[in-house]
Amino acid sequence: CAALCRFTSVESATWIVQALNGNIPEGLMTPIGVQYSSPPKWQQDGGKGMGMTGMSMGKDGWASGWGNTDSGWGKAPSFGKGQSGPYGGGKGGPQTPSDNLYVTGLPGQMTPDQLQQIFSGYGTVVQSKIL
DSSP states (O other): EEEEEEEEEEHHHHHHHHHTTTTTOOSSSSSSSEEOOOOEEEEEEHTTSSTTTOOOETTOOOOEEOOOSOOSEEEEEEEESSSSOTTOOOSSSSOOOEEEEEOOOTTTTOOHHHHHHHHHHTTTTEEEEEO
C-alpha cells in the first residue's frame, strides 16, 4: 500500500525522509520507503499545457480527479531498478525537496486514521491520502 502525506514545511518533510526511509516507524512492523513527491506537471511547466481534463479544484486548492488525470498530488520516483510504477518514471537522480511525501510499504489494510496517527508522531500532517 502507498500513500501521500503533506506536512507543514519542507524542513519537517526532509527530517521525516531522513528518519523514516528504510526504517520501521512506531506502530508498524516492516520498513517503509519515504521519498519526496514531485510537483504536479502543471506546476513544473509554469502552468502551460496543464492537461487537467476532468479535474476540479476544491476550495482548499487541491485538484481532485483520478484515472489518467493529474490529481494535483504529483509523482514520486519509482523504488525499483529502472521499472516504473504508477507514480514514478523509474529514473534515479536527486529529488527536489517538497513538503509532500510519497510513502510505500504500508500495510494493505491501512486506514486513513491510522496513516494520520502514525505520521502525526513525526510532524504535523496537513493532508494525507492512501493510494
